[in-house]
Amino acid sequence: MLTVESLKKSYDDTSARASKRRSGQGARVYAVGGVDFEVHDGELFTLLGPSGCGKTTTLRSVAGLERPTEGRVTLGGRVLFDAAQKINIHANQRGLGMVFQSYAIWPHMSVFKNVSFPLEVMPRAKRPARKEIEDLVGQALEVTELAAYAGRPATKLSGGQQQRLALARALVTRPELMLLDEPLSNLDAKLRESMRFELKRLQRELNLTAIYVTHDQSEALVMSNRIAVMNQGRIEQIGKPREIYTKPATRFVAEFIGTSNFMEGKVVSAGAGEVSVDTAHGRMVAHGVERIPAVGDPVLVSIRPECVDLSRERRGNVANEWSGTVLTRAFMGDVVDHIVGVGELEIRNRSNPTLSIPPGTEVHFSVAPDKVTLVPVD
Template sequence: MLCVKNLVKTFDGERRRRSRAAGAEPARVFAVNDISFDVPNGSLFTLLGPSGCGKTTTLRSIAGLERPDSGTIEVGGRVLFAGGSGAKTVNVPANERGLGMVFQSYAIWPHMSVFDNVAFPLQVKKRASRPGKKEIAERVMRVLQTMELADLADRQATKLSGGQQQRLALARALVIEPPLLLLDEPLSNLDAKLRESLRYELKRLQRELGITSVYVTHDQVEALVLSTSIAVMKGGNVMQLGRPREIYENPNCRFVAEFIGTSNFIAGTVAARENDRYAVDTADGRLLLDSAASIPVGTEVVVSIRPEAVEVGATRAGEVPNEWTGKVLTRAFLGEAVDHVVAVGKHEIRARGNPAVSIEPGTEVYLRMDPGKLTLVPVG
């Protein structure tokens, strides 16, 4: 459905102090640095990363709100943008791309009713492609029914709740029946409880309607819940691209491991390898882990350990791999789990487990880490 190839977008940076007098051109800053990805039909693809990583610039380039320096953007085989390397430039205007977009601010027209907000994109189409009044009314009511807003069709848009306004913005984007839906952090203005419920509502709608979507967010939980696949971005580059479980369980670098969830990081050196079983020597002992990575013996690495992969016990388990002793520094009740922070030598390891298990700070404990749940991350 969507194919992005070698997309580059730069902006003017600040001039260096020394070069101002010479009238030198400002340095170029890469907002998007030669990225490529494909979004299959009916899937929800998420661009995930911190502020300034290039995710929104990428989305706006697809929408036609930013003009890339080079690369190609195709939707359903139709070229929306092509440029660079001396090739003939194609740049379809945003209003002619036929894509749906939901903004972070919703952009609801306050002087219109719910019905009129949704009908407006159809009413302003060119006469040749504009539906008749009857068809417009049918399409608007159909999408309002899907969004559970049909009973509010005559209400002023500003008298809706935050969640209802978010669904109204989504209805307005869907009524034109776009081949591709673009969503720029549409849930970020909502409170935590409403945001959580609408994640699942959005996921249900996307799958039931089969809408091909590109979703931008900095919220890693949101990305894991909603996505068919995720591209984790940093500094205009895609650091890792894959399915949510793959990225969470097998991050390819420390940045991805830190950004997707919470991890303990323990530096060490590969001491031995037998098939997929690695032995890593660290400052506080040896760790055994399973990894399909190909890393030579003697290489410096980082072992990433998710808190839920660490089991805390008051007694020694016996001859099991990766059992370390430590002392509980602090604990935190999270409702569905309890976090313990345990001092082991120079490291402070976070463990997350059953809320029924809560151990007093200062208690000597044993940590057990399943080799199959540890991840080997190359340094750098």
């Protein structure tokens, strides 16, 4: 449906402009350094990354609110932007719906008028009849569960209701593509969690195609069909949430998505999906490795805390079993985190709260070979 090709957006910094005046040349600062991705019909595609990684600039470039330096953007075969052909369709002519981080609700209008506004300001030739506007607004309010508040001033809504109002206003024009720029970031933690499922419900029921921007990894994992993890203006990995979490392609992805234990090592044997790695603290065996490295290659071993099996007794008949000492523990309600020291290495374990081992206790821990991920070292 949507295709983004070789998209770049650059800004000249102050020093570059000064240099340009002196020498006729100047370095460019790239907010987006060349990204490629496709969004399929009915898909919620998430751009995930830390502040400053270029995800909002990418979204605004698709919306037409930023003019990219290079690249091409097409929607359903229609070219929205092409730097080479000097095509740039104005934002109000792209037919996209957008929900901003700030809801931008008209405070002097009712809930109904806020939602009807995009229809009422359409060019006369495209503007629906008044009865059709009423029907479209009614449908948008119904699916967002705001029909009972149609006559209420918009400022009298709760935070979650205002977020749904902004969504209803974007939905009412029946856009081909929805763009959502961190729409839940202004909500408190409990409301934000419930709204994740609400938004996902709406997206599925209405078969919406949407691009969702967030820095919240939990939000991305819960809501997305696919995730693009961005870093420094580039996409590090695209994949389904489970794939991104269990098979990170780079160290940045492994660190940014959840928590990981890392060990540097060198491959000593490899073949048939099984790889053995020597680390400074012992040997690790990994099964189900998709990208088999060569013997002698440096790799980064990544292990999720919940994949570390902690025990007071040595079992001896399991792979990847090491010994260590509990350094500290933390009760977190639904889980208990233990930090286990192995020499200078610290391994994090995440266990059911029924297991709580006090600091100073000698323990043994193991990791199933199919839970060991090998990340290439650039």
